[in-house]
Amino acid sequence: MYNTQYEQWMEDVISKEANLKLTCEDLAVYQLQKIKEVINKAKNSRFYSEKLENFKSEDIKDFSSFKKLPFTTAKDISKNPHDFLAVPPSEIERVVTLNTSGTTEKPKRIFFTSNDLNSTVEFFRYGMLNLVSEGQKVLILMSGGTPSSIGKLLEEALSKAGCESIIYGPVRDPFDVLKCIKEEKVDCIVGIPIQVYYLAKLKNNCEEYKDITLSSILLSADHISKFMNKIIENAFKCHVFIHYGMTEMGYGGGVSCRAVNGYHMREVDLYTEIVDPITGEDVREGEYGEIVFTTLKREGMPLIRYRTGDIGRFLLKECDCCDAFKRLDFIKERISERLFLDKESYISISMLDEIILGIENVIDYKAVLTKGNKKILKIWIKLLENHIKTNLSDILYAANRHDYFSNLLKNSLIDIEFSGVLENMDISSGMAKRKIVFEEQVK
Structure with a gap:
């Protein structure tokens, strides 16, 4: 076993703040104490002063008693985000507005103080030191046009890590990005999976950029299939690391190490649970369920037992890194992206990524599910090379x-219809989650 700089950072935090060592037992003591503190802090907000009125922090003797507290949901935040403010509005440094997947729900607004943002920078700093070294150059293919945006926070973190960075923004012209990587002698790129996958496919097909190699890649902000990951890894001849996080977490949740064996969670700032999406009870260790987290130090907008809507599981197999910290398996899918064909069977964008992007000449696609007497999945595709025909077969x-999916076809729960090639299909910007479009069948 050995500690990465990321884990060493967490060990130092635990030692400094609680005078504890890096063991599973001491980590539990640390997190339980932080949970008690954040409950008191959260009660400064209108929402939690009412929601937790009958709960006292001193009654939290262990994690079992903590799990008697009610969940917080995205709908709670959408209903009235300002009810979650635990500090005066004057102390809020940044507000992020997130559109929800539903058409009738209000957007979510997430609030950060300066200290909240500094915590994110520290996580980014040491998380990036999993994959970059001092003096390297990083190309950031994410938004960075406003203060405290993801790109700006990452730029600040990389500067503290002794690295140079270029905020390019989301990929709109992939050939210009490849040119930038080559001319600027970039060592690492940080980007959205589908966009970096796009780059990998084009790179392998373009003589001018075939020789580009990187030392590492970090993918974030959306689902990535194993096939996409392998294509990117082979194209750029480097390790591909994956980050899991969401704005509600304070952007960062966990990051993979060089073993690329799940996410090492940000345990000093988050307590993570896996629960049954229906019953809300803990699943058995190693089983899939809904990811739930509690922020341990957030000032502006603490969240208690927040249901993410993401499906994942804790990994039981040991990693070469420190075993005191939990490892979360790569996210399987989002509950909200499931489109049910009957009471039990469903399809999702994550599932289709595994299928459609596994076709060699396909670099993106559009999917529409039509439900009526028959469930028909219409597929449009974008090809790498249009002269190489790709069809329904x-x-x-x-x-x-x-x-x-083969069982869905076998049991006639769904039919696939090839709807053609989209030559002018834009690259997904990553500003909204990719999804299957749903429409009722016209009678």
Whole structure:
């Protein structure tokens, strides 16, 4: 076992703040104490002063008693975000507005104090030291046009880590990005999975950029299939690291190490649970369920037992890194992205990524599910090379190699319809989650 700089940072925090060592037992003591503190802090807000009126922090003797507290949901935040403010509005440094997946729900607004943002910078700093070294150059393919945006926070973190960074922004012209990587002698890129996948596919097909190699890549902000990950890794001949986080977490939740064996969670700032999405009870260790987290130090907008809507699981297999910290398996999918075909069977964008992007000449796609007497999945594709024909048989072949989806086809729960090639399809900007479009069948 060995500690990465990321884990050493967390060990130093625990030692400094609580005079504890880096063991599973001491980490539990640390987190339980922080949970008590954040409950008291959260009660400064209108929402939690009412929600936790009958709960006292001193009654939290262990994690079992903590899990008697009610969940917080995205709908709670959407209903009235200002009810979550635990500090005066004058202390808020940044407000992030997030559109919800529903059409009738109000957007969520997430509030950060300066200290909240500084905590994110520290997480980014040491998380990035998992994959970059002092003196390296990082190309940031994420938004960075406003103060305290993801790009700006990452730029600040990389500067503290002794690295140079270039905020490029989301990919709109992939050839210009490849040119930038080559001319600027970039060592690492940070980007959205589908966009970096796009770059990888084009790079391998363009003689001018075939020789580009990187020392590392960090993917964030959306689901990534194992196939996409392998394509990117092979194209740039480097380790591909994956970050899991959401704005409600304070942007950062966890990051993979060089073993790329799940996310090492940000344990000094978050307490994470996996619960049954229906019952809300803990699942058995190693089983899939909904990810729930509690912020341990957030000032502006503490969140207690927040349901993320993400499906994941804790990994039981040991990693070469320190085993005191939990490892979360790569996110399977979001509950909200599931489109049900009957009471139990469903499809999701994560599932289709595994299938459609596994077709060699396909670099993106659009999917529409039409439900009526028959469930029809219409697929449009964007090709790397238009002269290489891709048709329904290629899609069906890929779908039948997917265990779950092949059963849907076999049991006639869904049909696939190839709707053509989209030559002018824009690259997903990553500003909104990719999803399957749903429409009712016209009678």
